[in-house]
Amino acid sequence: MSKQTGIILLSGKWKDRVGYYRRNKKGKKEWWWRRAPENVQRTAATKRAATDFGTASKCSRMVRHALRPWLQYYGYHFDHNRLNKAFINVIKADKDHNTGFKVPTHHHMQSLCGFNFNSSKIIHEYLTGAPIITSDQDNTTAILLPGIHLRNTTTNKGVTHVTVKAIALPFDYRQNTVTPLVSETITIKRSDIHQAITLTLPASKEQTLILLEIQCGYEINNSIEISADKQTAAIDIIAVLPAVKPEKIGKIYRNRTPQLYIVPTCCQPVSNHQRRQITSLYPLKE
Structure with missing residues (x-):
């Protein structure tokens, strides 16, 4: 590490050196040189x-x-x-x-x-x-x-x-x-x-x-x-x-019919035996 004493003061990398400044106890800038590392190993x-x-x-x-x-x-x-x-x-x-x-x-x-x-x-x-x-x-x-x-x-x-x-x-x-x-x-x-x-x-x-x-x-x-x-x-x-948490707003539906959250099960097809029983109980009128 060496101090810059020239007229032109540099900061940043130049060839194999890095120029930078730091302030002394009086608050004034002092410009320095240091050698840049060849390899930087980062885990x-x-x-x-x-x-x-x-x-x-x-x-x-x-x-x-x-x-x-x-x-x-x-x-x-x-x-x-x-x-x-x-x-x-x-x-x-x-x-x-x-x-x-x-x-x-x-x-x-x-x-x-x-x-x-x-x-x-x-x-x-x-x-x-x-x-x-x-x-x-x-x-x-x-x-x-x-x-x-x-x-x-x-x-x-x-x-x-x-x-x-x-x-x-x-x-x-x-x-x-x-x-x-x-x-x-x-x-x-x-x-x-x-x-x-x-x-x-x-x-x-x-x-x-x-x-x-x-x-x-x-x-x-x-x-x-x-x-x-x-x-x-x-x-x-x-x-x-702290941050203000947003208020929870319920869902708004355009129609007045309440939403069904449970889907009804599908009806099973009627067998021939069940059809004959229904016909005997409720005979069709001619």
């Missing part, structure tokens, strides 16, 4: 494990691409490996399927609750209590926040407003894309942050990830400017809602 067990890893990577990619407009603020590339690891643990926890066929079940997806995309700040540092999520009759999901607590620290000095929004991700790993649903952004003055807040999201029939984002801002020339400091914002997964 059947290795291929099955790679299939499960591919399923986890696909789930992580779907979430990251859906949240790209929001994750760019928190450092989109830094959360790649952490989110991959979280989904790998979800896939490994599936004991109902064999290796190579594991899927992210709803029971194990609950481990994603509390995942913070901003490694510097979490939602619970702002909330005064746990959020309450309810499903209303008008096909909406309501998120009740008891209140927000803003500590008097150096990073929060000068903060005048707090913005709160909720994001829903209807998640189905068999699809290639996820369409996020965003609630209305609520802007609160710092003096009113202790009041309860209710956010409304459209309900989904699929399994849904519920995320909450809180950002601090400053009032400049009668407009709210979001703080660029990552210590003043957070976005976390607060719940994973």
